[in-house]
Amino acid sequence: MNRSSNGCWTCRLRRKKCDEQRPVCNECLTLHISTCKYGDKPVWMDGGIKQEAMSEQIKNEVKQHAPYRRRGKQESAANLNNNVSISIAESEDQSAARSNIHDFSTPPSGPSDVTSPVDTKRVCKQILQLRPFGQSDSVLLVFYLERILPFLFPFYRPAPLHGGRAWILDLVISSPVFRQAILCQSSYFFALAHGTSTITDDRMWETLLEQTKDAFNMLRGSIRIIESYDKNEHILGSVRAMAAVMQLQRFEIAITCFDNCQAHLSAALTLFKKVVDVVGAASLASSSTTFQTILNLLGLPSWILPAQQAEVSSSEQAAFRFSTALLLFDDIIASTALQERPQLYDYHQSLLCQNDGIDIVPPINLETTMGCQNWVLKQIGEIAALDAWKKRCSAAGNLDVAELVHRAAAIKKTLEAHVSQFETYLVSVPEGSSLLDDMFAAEDHAGQARTIARQSWLVTRIWAHSAFLYLSVIVSGWQPANVDVRHHVSQVLELLTHQVSPPALLRTMAWPFCVVGCLTESAQKPRIREMIDLLRPASRFSTVRRGFDIIEKVWNDRAMGNAGEFATYFRSDTTLVLLV
Incomplete structure (x- = not known):
């Protein structure tokens, strides 16, 4: 439906058509939503964490007042939550469920209702109302974690005792943009798993295209909002959007669609640099410890077990490390095709190499993500930079072949060592x-x-x-x-x-x-x-x-x-x- 730009901010957030009735629109009034607001953009409409939190708050408020709307009686949110919990827990026991099922419907009309069978359809609907997303999405998410991720990245095996892949689950729940990007991939491979003939089904392709369109629209909206903020204000949103871009990149390549490769790569590079600008590009280029400074800005680690014995990186920290590895890799491979120096070339030394000869793991370890050790891909980036230099000199008509051979010999010597x-x-x-x-x-x-x-x-x-x-x-x-x-x-x-x-x-x-x-x-x-x-x-x-x-x-x-x-x-x- 067409939506007016003058609607209340709650309807805009929920992507619903607003009738613009004041002081409270009919949509919010019917659903008993208390956050109906007109006028200046509220602080929670930031395209990031606050907006996602408000979206979840409104969803919960709508769910909590569902019994109130059906019964037409005023009950407190606490009592409604309690009734929901009791009814779902007791639905496993048919006799108990029969006495509580009416808490979510009209009052019983007679004694015969007491002995009637459990309304399974209604109970299932109540359970579904408590989920952050539908059961089909849950199936696709698990399919991604168990099958697609190990297939696409067989070397990515983060230690379970350090959080493993839990960051993906957390972002799927908390970030609609990231969730939609994951669902695009999972839907495609799930269809492949049921047989290649399924791919020719027009309905399946329509669903995929619709999911992709939704993901693009959500991503564009997020990036637009992120760009309007100062560099220090939206670092978490930038990280989430960057993770979503890299997932969309992999999805489109999976379906042999390279039309948006350049656009996705440019968007991810822009978001990465927006995060880096918080500490300064020169700082990251000169010191490997700066990357840890960025990670520290992405939230405190979680602690599991008493006495803080097990530290787990925050979801945004894990997402940024993983996405940065993919971006460095993609940037180097893209540079070989574009005859340009990798756009992240200035960061190769600090992110891909050991710090000043000290025997430590570099900030980004491509081996644990792509299976290839850092030094090889760094030298491929050097060769791409050499090709870019050759192209510029040839275009200017001043290519020195002896200099070309000299520079190539230095790269070859490093590779051989x-x-x-x-x-x-x-x-x-x-x-x-x-x-x-x-x-x-x-x-x-x-x-x-x-x-x-x-x-x-x-x-x-x-x-x-x-x-x-x-x-x-x-x-x-x-x-x-x-x-x-x-x-x-x-x-x-x-x-x-x-x-x-x-x-x-x-x-x-x-x-x-x-x-x-x-x-x-x-x-x-x-x-x-x-x-x-x-x-x-x-x-x-x-x-x-x-x-x-x-x-x-x-x-x-x-x-x-x-x-x-x-x-x-x-x-x-x-x-x-x-x-x-």
């Missing part, structure tokens, strides 16, 4: 080990940690070989017959063919798979096609298959002798193909 150190501590992956099976079957934390470490070492090796190949293409173009190129290609094919298990793990390496595939020789092409054929159903591996489309395009252009620059295959005038 890291690989040498990495190989020293490398533990081989046992043949036949299965990432997902091992992760779910492991009973002890130490065993689980060893399994994840072995698999991340494997993934890191593949990314490292791909980084060498990427550097080679930037400096020398497509040279599949080059000795070094052949070495790195054969190493990756060997790892992918004989050590990556299950084959589904390939979806976490879409970008390196594409780079290696583009440089394979004719005899190796069947191995690439065989890996693609193993990924069933195809709809669950959209990024890998889109990468294979790029590989085939490069093969055809190489055969015709007109292969273009590396980055041109990952973008068009309007679309960024983000292989994440």
Whole structure:
């Protein structure tokens, strides 16, 4: 329904049509809502925590007064809550329920009602009124936590004793924007789980599109409100919106829609910088301890067990750490396609590296999120920055090839030093080990940690070989017959063919798979096609298959002798193909 901008603020918050009756509109009067207000925007209409809290307060008020509206009698909110609790608890006992069910309906008309069966439909309705969202949403949420999240991020295994994935549940309950972004993904994969034929159902697609539209609208509204505040006023709202953007990014990529990749990435970068501005961009770029300062601003940790023996990060702290890892990763991969220096390049040293040589974990550990160690992706960012420099010099007509080779040699030397150190501590992956099976079957934390470490070492090796190949293409173009190129290609094919298990793990390496595939020789092409054929159903591996489309395009252009620059295959005038 069309809504007037002159309606009461309560109707605007509830997205209901207001009849603008004063001093209290009929909608609020009918529902006995006490917060009906006209005039200046109230302080709780901030697009963030206060607004969400008020929304929950109004929902509870409507639920609490439901019996009052049906009975037409004045009862206090406390008594109504008590009646609801008693009736639901006693509904399991039919005899007790029969004596209390009338608390939610009209008075009994006669003795026959006392012995009538329990009105199950009415009791279920009462129970549903107490839920923060519907049962279908609960099913989709659990499906996301148990199936989708481990599939999309098999390396993301936060320790349960430190909160685990509870932050996702908390944000789903408290943030409508984040909840809608999660439901989009879950609805899609839930349909896939029931068979690929379901995807052709127009009704299913209509539902997905409607959910996506709602998520976009809510997100735009939140960002618009956030932008109107001073930098210190809405840091929590920025973090929640950033988390929602990253979830929408993953959802659209899952359905092979890359049209909004650039827009989502730009929005997430803007929100990240808005959070960083609270402490100062220069401060975060120069010191790794500044990231902890930002986390401290996102709320105090929770404490579980007596005497504060177990500390758990707040939901916003966990969400910001996870979303920042995804954003750094996406920004680096996007830079390889855009021929630009990563937009978060200035923060790579402080966020991805150890502090001044001290043996500590860096603020952001991509290995625990994406499976690849930080040093590889940092060097890929360096290569992207080199490609951007080359592009600028070529456009200006002053490219110095000797300088290009010199800069590339420095990056290659750094990569080789890291690989040498990495190989020293490398533990081989046992043949036949299965990432997902091992992760779910492991009973002890130490065993689980060893399994994840072995698999991340494997993934890191593949990314490292791909980084060498990427550097080679930037400096020398497509040279599949080059000795070094052949070495790195054969190493990756060997790892992918004989050590990556299950084959589904390939979806976490879409970008390196594409780079290696583009440089394979004719005899190796069947191995690439065989890996693609193993990924069933195809709809669950959209990024890998889109990468294979790029590989085939490069093969055809190489055969015709007109292969273009590396980055041109990952973008068009309007679309960024983000292989994440």
